[in-house]
Amino acid sequence: MSVLVVGSVALDSVETPFGKAxxxxxxxxxxxxxxxxxxxxxxxxxxxxSDYPVHKxxxxxxxxxxxxxxxxxxxxxxxxxxxxxHDLNSAETLExxxxxxxxxxxxxxxxxxxxxxxxxxxxxxxxxxxxxxQVERPKLVACDTMNFWIESRRADLIELLKxxxxxxxxxGEARQLTEHxxxxxxxxxxxxxxxxxxxxxxxxxxxxxFTGSTVFFAPAYPLExxxxxxGAGDSFAGGFIGYLAxxxxxxxxxxxRAVVYGSTMGSFAxxxxxxxxxxxxxxxxxxxxxxxxxxxxxxxxxxxx
Amino acid sequence: MSVLVVGSVALDSVETPFGKAxxxxxxxxxxxxxxxxxxxxxxxxxxxxSDYPVHKxxxxxxxxxxxxxxxxxxxxxxxxxxxxxHDLNSAETLExxxxxxxxxxxxxxxxxxxxxxxxxxxxxxxxxxxxxxQVERPKLVACDTMNFWIESRRADLIELLKxxxxxxxxxGEARQLTEHxxxxxxxxxxxxxxxxxxxxxxxxxxxxxFTGSTVFFAPAYPLExxxxxxGAGDSFAGGFIGYLAxxxxxxxxxxxRAVVYGSTMGSFAxxxxxxxxxxxxxxxxxxxxxxxxxxxxxxxxxxxx
Numbered sequence: 001m002s003v004l005v006v007g008s009v010a011l012d013s014v015e016t017p018f019g020k021a022x023x024x025x026x027x028x029x030x031x032x033x034x035x036x037x038x039x040x041x042x043x044x045x046x047x048x049x050s051d052y053p054v055h056k057x058x059x060x061x062x063x064x065x066x067x068x069x070x071x072x073x074x075x076x077x078x079x080x081x082x083x084x085x086h087d088l089n090s091a092e093t094l095e096x097x098x099x100x101x102x103x104x105x106x107x108x109x110x111x112x113x114x115x116x117x118x119x120x121x122x123x124x125x126x127x128x129x130x131x132x133x134q135v136e137r138p139k140l141v142a143c144d145t146m147n148f149w150i151e152s153r154r155a156d157l158i159e160l161l162k163x164x165x166x167x168x169x170x171x172g173e174a175r176q177l178t179e180h181x182x183x184x185x186x187x188x189x190x191x192x193x194x195x196x197x198x199x200x201x202x203x204x205x206x207x208x209x210f211t212g213s214t215v216f217f218a219p220a221y222p223l224e225x226x227x228x229x230x231g232a233g234d235s236f237a238g239g240f241i242g243y244l245a246x247x248x249x250x251x252x253x254x255x256x257r258a259v260v261y262g263s264t265m266g267s268f269a270x271x272x273x274x275x276x277x278x279x280x281x282x283x284x285x286x287x288x289x290x291x292x293x294x295x296x297x298x299x300x301x302x303x304x305x
Numbered sequence: 306m307s308v309l310v311v312g313s314v315a316l317d318s319v320e321t322p323f324g325k326a327x328x329x330x331x332x333x334x335x336x337x338x339x340x341x342x343x344x345x346x347x348x349x350x351x352x353x354x355s356d357y358p359v360h361k362x363x364x365x366x367x368x369x370x371x372x373x374x375x376x377x378x379x380x381x382x383x384x385x386x387x388x389x390x391h392d393l394n395s396a397e398t399l400e401x402x403x404x405x406x407x408x409x410x411x412x413x414x415x416x417x418x419x420x421x422x423x424x425x426x427x428x429x430x431x432x433x434x435x436x437x438x439q440v441e442r443p444k445l446v447a448c449d450t451m452n453f454w455i456e457s458r459r460a461d462l463i464e465l466l467k468x469x470x471x472x473x474x475x476x477g478e479a480r481q482l483t484e485h486x487x488x489x490x491x492x493x494x495x496x497x498x499x500x501x502x503x504x505x506x507x508x509x510x511x512x513x514x515f516t517g518s519t520v521f522f523a524p525a526y527p528l529e530x531x532x533x534x535x536g537a538g539d540s541f542a543g544g545f546i547g548y549l550a551x552x553x554x555x556x557x558x559x560x561x562r563a564v565v566y567g568s569t570m571g572s573f574a575x576x577x578x579x580x581x582x583x584x585x586x587x588x589x590x591x592x593x594x595x596x597x598x599x600x601x602x603x604x605x606x607x608x609x610x
Binding site for chain 1: 488522523530531564565
């Protein structure tokens with residue numbers, strides 16, 4: 001089954017202790033699409049400016065990403081410039097230029113409206129709500145958000161929660177949204193407001209999925225070389241939703257595996273700048289890392305004494 | 306098989322957002338013994354002052370902890386006073402009074418010297434080395450350390466590493482000791498200096514065990530109410546080594562289960578002040594939480610497509 005993603009398509013300039021990248025492909029929609037395209041067909045809705053090097057998206061198109069919903073508007077593209085220090089835990093934003101993205105009003109092409117899986121990447125919750133009015137009873141809606149919207153669009157975000165099945169956010173955002181320092185309490189707060197599942201991402205410390213009274217945890221893969229953390233969260237979402245869309249199944253067993261596929265794709269994304277690594281890998285790489293994840297947490301049943 | 310632990314026996318005064326405890330049982334030896342006593346017999350070596358309420362250790366004795374190596378010296382007992390803020394992640398030490406502990410020279414009673422499992426809790430590495438000279442070819446030696454010794458006794462600590470099988474330390478200490486920010490690299494650095502296994506504890510974010518080229522990860526249990534984190538690390542060590550001592554097996558499967566038992570015991574320790582919770586629980590509580598841990602990380606093999 002196909003996935004519709006609505007998110008940003010940007011140009012990133014990133015500095016890490018290991019190198020620099022200038023004006024490379026970035027944005028939540030881009031990372032999500034590159035990641036999810038390993039599992040199923042992806043329909044991308046977003047906007048770029050007249051200066052965007054659209055041909056650089058050809059590798060995504062070659063991977064089956066439908067760019068029919070990518071509008072090219074008069075003006076500058078969304079640009080983000082950031083830096084990671086030695087510990088790589090948090091990005092320091094040096095510059096954000098929204099450009100045409102500041103006037104983005106997602107228009108879902110008719111042929112995208114029946115996509116059974118929908119990911120609302122991190123954009124204004126009012127726009128996320130508008131997208132939901134344009135789609136036709138998807139099987140699963142997931143969304144992401146960020147501190148900026150939690151502060152400035154709290155009421156809209158809480159309205160949005162009533163209409164999504166899965167909320168993905170990081171631990172800091174979960175604490176900010178719910179005003180609970182404890183993540184179990186934060187998750188319960190969110191589950192009471194609409195979503196059936198909440199995924200709390202803790203970066204290098206892994207991710208929790210809370211569902212009703214059950215909880216699942218997947219560690220982040222202990223990489224020796226994290227090159228550039230940009231896009232890890234959206235690549236996680238791409239693996240998670242991409243896998244679910246491929247199988248069309250939403251039971252607990254599939255959801256748990258989806259979280260591990262999410263962690264897997266996030267772990268690849270950080271090995272290179274931009275979506276580079278996501279474009280290099282194939283099914284056997286993904287399967288092999290999934291096996292690594294299994295070994296990482298596996299412990300055997302106790303033998304009878 | 307029995308476990309010998311050499312560590313501190315102290316009086317803790319702790320403040321958390323949830324309450325206060327004054328002059329309660331504390332110290333690395335105490336927490337370790339309370340935890341490990343659920344698995345096997347424990348021999349404790351340490352020192353207390355003439356003011357120590359020794360009768361308060363009766364519950365440990367009742368659990369089979371041999372206090373024959375607990376010296377009572379003229380002077381004040383070791384006292385620690387600390388506070389945890391809202392996030393419970395790190396203790397703020399308000400006062401440390403070493404008292405008789407500052408002159409501690411561990412003397413291992415003859416009948417303790419053949420203990421097959423030895424845990425050198427967090428004390429001066431020179432004393433940890435002295436303990437090793439007094440014991441007779443243990444099957445497994447594990448040790449803990451802290452930032453203070455990494456700074457002030459670096460050469461002794463590195464000498465000690467040549468003689469231990471397992472080093473347990475937290476992520477900050479691992480980074481400080483090895484000067485590697487990346488934990489995979491930090492672990493490799495340590496494994497090259499003696500230990501066959503290194504366990505890097507990340508508090509609420511779980512624990513890694515590195516062995517040669519393999520790595521195992523156990524999450525911390527996502528508790529809704531963490532009451533007092535004091536002693537979690539030593540309770541982890543107690544579960545880890547206690548379980549290995551009970552089975553006498555040191556293969557990878559047993560070591561992995563031991564890490565989960567460690568996480569289990571750490572998760573109980575933080576539910577009450579001092580060793581209170583460790584004294585309340587029984588085998589069925591431990592088994593039930595171990596099952597919770599299994600469910601927390603379990604994901605099924607993929608069905609054939």
